[in-house]
Amino acid sequence: MTTRLRVLDDGAWISIDDGREVRVSELWRLDAPDFCGCDLADLVVENFQEVGVDGSRVEVRVYGQCIACGETGITDWLPVGRIRGGEFVEFDRSCVRRTRRD
Amino acid sequence: MPTDVEKWKSEAYGEEVRERLFEFAEAGFDSIPDDERDAWFERFKWWGLYHQRNGQEGYFMMRIGTPNGVLEPGQLRVVGEIADEYARGPGRNPIFGDAYADFTTRQSIQLHWIELSDVPAIFEKLDENGLSTQQACGDSWRNIVGNPVxxxxxxxxxxxxxxxxxxxxxxxxxxxxxxxxxxxxxxxxxxxxxxxxxxxxxxxxxxxxxxxxxxxxxxxxxxxxxxxxxxxxxxxxxxxxxxxxxxxxxxxxxxxxxxxxxxxxxxxxxxxxxxxxxxxxxxxxxxxxxxxxxxxxxxxxxxxxxxxxxxxxxYTYNAGEGERNDLIGVHDQKDGTNFVGLNVLVGRMGAADVLDLADLAEEYGSGEVRLSQRQNVIVTDVPDDALEDFLEEPLLEHYSPDPSPFMRGSVACTGTEFCSLSIVETKNRQVRFARWLKENAELPADVDEFHVHLSGCTASCAQPQIADVSLRGMKTRKDGDPVEALDVGLGGGLGEDPGFARWVTQRVPVDEVPGAIANLLETFADRREEGESFRAFVARHDDEELDAFVDPEETDYEDPMMHNTKRTWYPYAEDDGLEDAPPTPADD
Incomplete structure (x- = not known):
């Protein structure tokens, strides 16, 4: 069973199977040393750039700003949720998100 | 590889979408196949319909494109009637009520809470009166703008x-x-x-x-x-x-x-x-x-x-100095009559007021009105001998031809009330800012225009980069809690040598923004050279100096929308959580 993943409306939200699931304007805590020098970035999600999957995990690349240090830019791939039984389950927004490490 | 949007457009776009739109309207919102919703919502934009943000499923923003902002005699009344009858939804705005029209920075009109089932009737009424939503959104020729008069x-x-x-x-x-x-x-x-x-x-x-x-x-x-x-x-x-x-x-x-x-x-x-x-x-x-x-x-x-x-x-329009930075007030027409620019704070006018204004335009002018890129409305063709009585009309106390500079200079986009992309609440906030500044801030006596543009995100629908003070939606933490915030830019404007605002102060919590502007103006008044415009004052200071002038400060201004308004289904609802969102509207 395929899952349809899209960035829509100028990067305002992530569509998963034609439903609005993940949206801008959230604050995410990131363990993303490549993004800024903070131990944990405090990222305002301003725009979604790309959406993809790694196994069952749905990942996004985001344009945003760390409000702790002011760094702006596009993140590496970040997990936002998982497809389980054909349904999207969003990860707890208050948890720290780690960029993909190859 | 072409995007999904390009694929959808290649399959069906433009004129042909209208027929399917009407079929869906007839059969009900739920008749749009689950796996085709993204595609159809994208195509509906070509017909001026934009699905409102999450939490407001099944409701649409409808944009009416009025070329050059021209509303011929009778058309404003049609807009008011449509707003009154159809632009009502489950959310009530505490400042503007529950039926209103928005005049945009591209001389168009936006209505909210439109249900799909009502679209054919609305289109019929628009068609009959020479108005259209065609290409008001989407990937094509948008509403053409210009000098509205x-x-x-x-x-x-x-x-x-x-x-x-x-x-x-x-x-x-x-x-x-x-x-x-x-x-x-x-x-x-x-x-x-x-x-x-x-x-x-x-x-x-x-x-x-x-x-x-x-x-x-x-x-x-x-x-x-x-x-x-x-x-x-x-x-x-x-x-x-x-x-x-x-x-x-x-x-x-x-x-x-x-x-x-x-x-x-x-x-x-x-x-x-x-x-x-x-x-x-x-x-x-x-x-x-x-x-x-x-x-x-x-x-x-x-x-x-x-x-x-x-x-x-x-060029002087939106230039930050010189005559005629906007088209508010009484101005001469070529034919000897007058056009009267009225201030519509953040571009939003209640449906009843729209209808009252349509009456006044007919009584004192030709019935025609025009919309400016500063979200204001202009009544044209007012003869000299009718001018005095027109200016005495009670409606013009609110939609003033001679407003406070803080009212006159306010522009705001749609914001999180309806928009998917915005990061912060905007229109009501800019109204509160303007009201507070009017009571608490001072401009030098020879400065009668001061433009503050509030945009909820980088899409810049409020054209923040070309204002004296540019405000752009952000987030920050205050006492550890996430709150809505604004980046502050200064000194933008058009004119002969246009310049974008410089973003000098980042992430000011929204409740400290009015204090920041008041402090900035105090410094401007103290340190300006004689007759110097705000834009020129900004131009001769570096970013560090300007950042110090901004000086955010808590005041008696209170902001009821500090929280994440995007996590609500409607920011002003009593039970505002997404779990309290209304069901998609019934097909009636």
Missing amino acids: AGKDGQEVIDAWPVIRELNETFKGNEDHENLPRKWKVSVTGSADGSGQGDINDLAFEPAYKAVDGDGAAGGEDVVGFNVRVGGGLARNEPRFARDIDVWVPPERVPDVAGGLSGLFRDYGDREDRYNARVKFLVDEWGAEEVRETLQEEYVDFELESAGRDVREE
């Missing part, structure tokens, strides 16, 4: 209204131009005040003189036509002013050149990356010279003239 303005160089009408008739519903890589925003201005704001459009025609002989060849009499600029726009942290492509065009050839450039964009614009699709990026890549060469070689069959003598040194 074209044809009437005592200061105009050339009447641009016939040109705009012809462009509108030629490129609305034109199969060759209905599916472009991205939106295509055109400005045509005939006045010397710069009120068409061509610099921030994809394509701009600006008044210019050229010496041509009777056959159109160079070297004869001075003729008024238009210089052409391409590739302006403010969105996505990539603001550009339109670039001069060294072309002058007589009025009768504007459609050829406009169609040529639209065709060039259609054929060469980026359809694989929507973030890189606007023509401003193509102009970046090619340069103005290559745009001109390609236009000449591939898209027009006559020799293009080089640019003529422009009148940019006379």
